[in-house]
Amino acid sequence: MKKKETAVLLSQEKIGPGIYDMWIETSLAKEAEPGQFLCVYPRDKSTLLPRPISICQVAEALKADGRNTEAGSAERRGRDGRGALRLVYRVAGKGTAEFSGYLAGEPVEVMGPLGNGFPLEAGRGRKVFLMGGGIGIPPILELARRLEAHKQIIVGYRDSNLFLAEDLEKQGELYVATEDGSAGTRGNVMDAIAANGLDAEVIYACGPMPMLRAIKRYAESKGIPAYISLEEHMACGVGACLGCVVKTVEKDAHSHVNNARICTEGPVFEAKDVEI
Ligand SMILES: Cc1cc2nc3c(=O)[nH]c(=O)nc-3n(C[C@H](O)[C@H](O)[C@H](O)COP(=O)(O)OP(=O)(O)OC[C@H]3O[C@@H](n4cnc5c(N)ncnc54)[C@H](O)[C@@H]3O)c2cc1C
Ligand code: FES
Incomplete structure (x- = not known):
């Protein structure tokens, strides 16, 4: 159940x-499930809409995560039953610029968890590609943490700033591509698949x-x-404004239109179901 807090x-x-x-x-x-996201509300009221940011990592018990205990009073929070979520984002405009100035201890208005998330069952026990490009990489981390499978994690960056790579390599075989060739395969994630002769039975991706x-x-193919x-x-983030539709192959059973x-x-959609 989503809620605002x-x-x-x-x-x-x-x-x-x-x-x-x-x-x-x-x-x-x-x-929170991998592939779901939160809407984060800027305090600046001229920035009308909340900003969607993917869930990068979930810590249900704060004591279990070294990073969070550093933030202090983790034991109290653990007892209160509040966990922690990690959000990794790129400053794109006004909203994310505001978030980047927040300091420890400050309040953050959020709503979530939103969206459907990745279907874990589809890949369980299989040979999978977990693919992330640029700022689409963050949700791949929690997916890799939760999915029990033969995980080949293929991530594409612009350059040698390989954010989250250290966390990802703990979760499976990591293959990197960079546009400028400064690390891993020069090119994109598809080039990394070809260069390393990889194959899979199921793919998960964000980018x-x-x-x-x-x-x-x-x-x-x-x-x-x-x-x-x-x-x-996205605009409203909760299904009310139709500001985020994608063309679908099949008609929606309720609205009878080719939109979702x-x-x-x-x-998250199965690629064959959407026209992109
Ligand atoms: C489901 C979902 C999950 C997301 N997860 C992440 C995440 O984990 N990390 C992250 O950094 N970003 C993520 N984004 C993108 C993020 O929501 C936008 O970058 C953010 O809303 C921009 O807000 P802003 O006020 O900073 O910039 P704005 O002033 O609103 O926009 C600045 C520029 O970014 C462009 N822009 C805005 N939103 C998007 C978008 N969704 N895609 C591409 N360009 C956009 C605008 O057209 C404009 O050119 C996600 C988006 C969605 C829909
Ligand atoms: S953002 Fe999806 S319906 Fe409003």
Whole structure:
């Protein structure tokens, strides 16, 4: 059940140019699933809409996570039953710029967990690709932590700022691609698959649209399912405004149109079901 609450910022760290790593203490951690997201409300009321940010990591018991105990009084929070969520984001405009200035102990208005999340059953016990591109990499971390499978994690970056790579390599075989060739395979995640001679039975992915289109084509050519998270523009975040629709292959049973709302029916879709 989604709900709105005032979380507390536990820690925030800059982990790359314009990229921030934030932990918040929140009861929403108890229900959060990989691939779901939170809406974070800027305090500046001229920034009307909340900003969707994916759940990067879930810590249900704060004591279990070294990073969070550093933030202090973790035992008390653990007893209160509030866990913590990690959000990793790139400053894109006014809202995310505001978030990047928040300090430990400050309140953060959030709503969530929102969206459907990745289907874990589809990949359990299988050989899988977990693919992330740029700021689509954060949700891949919690997915990798939860999924019991032969995990090949393939992530694409612009350059040698390999944010989250240290966390990801603990979760499976890690393959890196960089646009400038400064680390791993020069090129994109598809180039990394080819260069390393990789194959899989199921794909999970989040990243920019050209990457997701390439993954959809690849999955179709191999006859395997691909579950892609579409981090498109959003407005209300809760299904009310139709500001986030994606064209679907099948008609919706209720509305009889070839549309789905990314914020509620998504953000994760099987690639074969959407026209991107
Ligand atoms: C389900 C979902 C999950 C997301 N998860 C993350 C995440 O984990 N980390 C992260 O850094 N970002 C994530 N995003 C993108 C993030 O929501 C936007 O970058 C943010 O809302 C921008 O707000 P702003 O006020 O800073 O910038 P704005 O002033 O609103 O926009 C600044 C610029 O960014 C562009 N922009 C805004 N939203 C998006 C978007 N969704 N995709 C591409 N361009 C956009 C605008 O067109 C504009 O050019 C996610 C988006 C969705 C829909
Ligand atoms: S953002 Fe309003 S319906 Fe999806």
